[in-house]
Every structure is written in C-alpha cells, then in structure tokens.
Amino acid sequence: MTADELSDVRWSPPATGTTTQLQYSADTHVGQVRAVNEDSFLAGPPVFVVADGMGGYERGDIASAIVVEEFEALVGRDHVAPTDLENCIANARVRIRSLATERVSPGSTVLAAAYVEQSGRGYWAIAHEGDSRAYQWRRGTLVRITTDHSIVQEMVDDGEITEEEARVHPERHVITRALGGTGGTGPEFSLVPVEAGARxxxxxxxxxxxxxxxxxxxxLGDEPGSAAAVDLLVRRAVEAGGHDNVTVVIVDVVSVGDRAVVEDTLDSLSPVAVAEDTIPSGRRSR
Incomplete structure (x- = not known):
C-alpha cells in the first residue's frame, strides 16, 4: 500500500495460548525529488513487505503494487511457510514481466518478512531481491540481515573496492536482481529468531x-515506539535530501511465547556497505 501511515498496531499469532505480541508501524514518502512514489508496502501480519518499483512514469509504481497485491493473500493466515513467500514472488515476477514493452521493462525489488513458527519457536522468514534492506536492532546494536544485490556490493565482496568507495561509486545505482528486470536468479532467504525486545x-x-x-x-535506540521511530526515520531521510522515495516498516517484538533461550544466529553477521541502487543490471548475481 502507499496510503496512510500505520501507527503502533498490535498483533499476536492466532495459536491458542501464545504470549507472543508484535507492534508495528509503517509509512512511505515520495521524497523531495521524485514526482511519483514507486514504493509500496504491506503491513498485514503475519507478513510485512517493502517493494521499490523501477521505471517511474513507465509503470514502476504499478510493478511495486503488484508485489504487494500478491502478498496480500497471506494476510491473516494462521501459518505461513517460506514456500509461500517464494510462490508470491514467482507470481509477481510473471505479472511484472507482462508489463514490459519494446520501449521499457518496469521492475521492482522485493523484501518480505513473515512470522513463522518452527518447533514452538517464532522466526522471521525473510526473502529479498534487490537492495531494499532488512535489519534487526537488538541489545543496542543494528545488524543487517540482507545483502544488497548490487554491482557495488559484488565489488566489495570481491575485494575490488572498499565499503566507503562503494558509497560514491558511479555504478552504486545498479542492482543485479529485480522482479521484471533482466538480471537475477530468484530470491535469497534468511531465517532469523524472533526475540523479545528486538526491532x-x-x-x-x-x-x-x-x-x-x-x-x-x-x-531505533532513542525512540521506544514503532510509530515515533518510523516517523523520525522517514522525516530525517526526506530532510537529508529525499532524493528517492522513502519507505519504512518497523516491527517491535513486545513479547515472545517461547521462553527458551533463542540462539544468537545473528551474532556472526556484520554490517555491510550502504548503497543507493535503483537500476536493474544483467551483471552476475549470487
């Protein structure tokens, strides 16, 4: 959706007796430069989605809306599996490719996170293509979950350039995976434990x-409410230049039903370079 902001909405999984509770907020802004907001988002538990369309007046906004439409079928479900995310992405890919003409080929990134349960524990099943990002903030530390599918990220990974050089590289706008684009081999998946107090x-x-x-x-550390954090992040990005559309979804884990110790699977991850990438490319993808 690209409509009104969602503020501090609470949701619990429908399983009987669960004590897990999530609170979420979301908003999008066209920015100060673009005439069209090509971003779309969905905040409909158990699934949350951000899609960044490419093409501007050439149907980029339609492409991102298609991504959201496909994921709307998962809203309100008792159970969601990673295969459901994969199917939604596959359906969106077909629909977006049907928009292509000889003159233009619109596309969209996709970033989807669904609350899933395995062996009595809650997890985020995350699927993404492109350079929209998922982070987890916990214990005062921000950890990037996803890795950009972009030329500059590949160059950083290959040791060709540093992360600082990637921020100003002339190809920092070029991505290697997108729905409807010429590049890419499908979504990348992550499974992240849901932990009380994490965002x-x-x-x-x-x-x-x-x-x-x-x-x-x-x-994220200073603003305790999801709505306040979303509002401040969007506002600061716009005030910093707003060169692109800005979309932010925050989900706070208020409590978790599983009292067992959650494995620290993210502790081995480290932040990677920030890049602004919006143009699909046929360069190799991983």
Whole structure:
C-alpha cells in the first residue's frame, strides 16, 4: 500500500495460548525529488513487505503494487511457510514481466518478512531481491540481515573496492536482481529468531541512501515506539535530501511465547556497505 501511515498496531499469532505480541508501524514518502512514489508496502501480519518499483512514469509504481497485491493473500493466515513467500514472488515476477514493452521493462525489488513458527519457536522468514534492506536492532546494536544485490556490493565482496568507495561509486545505482528486470536468479532467504525486545526494520534504499547505519541505529535506540521511530526515520531521510522515495516498516517484538533461550544466529553477521541502487543490471548475481 502507499496510503496512510500505520501507527503502533498490535498483533499476536492466532495459536491458542501464545504470549507472543508484535507492534508495528509503517509509512512511505515520495521524497523531495521524485514526482511519483514507486514504493509500496504491506503491513498485514503475519507478513510485512517493502517493494521499490523501477521505471517511474513507465509503470514502476504499478510493478511495486503488484508485489504487494500478491502478498496480500497471506494476510491473516494462521501459518505461513517460506514456500509461500517464494510462490508470491514467482507470481509477481510473471505479472511484472507482462508489463514490459519494446520501449521499457518496469521492475521492482522485493523484501518480505513473515512470522513463522518452527518447533514452538517464532522466526522471521525473510526473502529479498534487490537492495531494499532488512535489519534487526537488538541489545543496542543494528545488524543487517540482507545483502544488497548490487554491482557495488559484488565489488566489495570481491575485494575490488572498499565499503566507503562503494558509497560514491558511479555504478552504486545498479542492482543485479529485480522482479521484471533482466538480471537475477530468484530470491535469497534468511531465517532469523524472533526475540523479545528486538526491532525488525524493513526499508527501501530511499532511507539507507540518505542516512548512515549509525544514524538509523541511534533513532531505533532513542525512540521506544514503532510509530515515533518510523516517523523520525522517514522525516530525517526526506530532510537529508529525499532524493528517492522513502519507505519504512518497523516491527517491535513486545513479547515472545517461547521462553527458551533463542540462539544468537545473528551474532556472526556484520554490517555491510550502504548503497543507493535503483537500476536493474544483467551483471552476475549470487
């Protein structure tokens, strides 16, 4: 959706007796430069989605809306599996490719996070293509979950350039995976434990292109409410230049039903470079 902001909505999984509770907020802004908001989002538990369309007046906004439409079928379900995310992405890919003409080929990134349960524990099943990002903020630390599918990220991974050089590289706008684009081999998946007190952040590159990860982490640490954090992140990105559309979804884990110790599977992850990438490319993808 690209409509009104969602503020501090609470949701619990429908399983009998669960004590897990999530609180979420979301908003999107066209920014200060673009005439069209090509971003779309969905905040409909158990699934949360950010899609960044490419093409502007050439149906980029339609492409991102298609992504959201496909995921709307999962809203309100008792159970969601990673295969459901994969199917939604596959359906959106077919529909977006049908929009292509000889003159233009619109596309969209996709970033989807669904609450799933395995062996009595809650997890975020995350699927993504492109450079919209998922982060988890917990214990005062911001950790990036996803890795950008972009040329500059590949160059950083290959040791060709540094992360700082990637921020100003002339190809920093070029992505290697997108729905409807010429490149890509499908979505990449992550499974992240749901932990009480943690915050899940989903965002388009309109946020990370304007604000550093340090600045984002400060906001998430200073603003206790999801609505206040969303509002401040969007506003600061727009005030910093707003060169792209800005979309932010935050899900706070108020409580969890599983009292067992959650494995620290994210402790081995480290932040990677911030880049602003919006143009699909046929360069190799991983």
């Amino acid at each position: 899940l952040l989903l965002c388009s590159d309109g946020l990370t292109g304007e604000l550093s990860e340090h600045s984002i982490s400060q906001v």
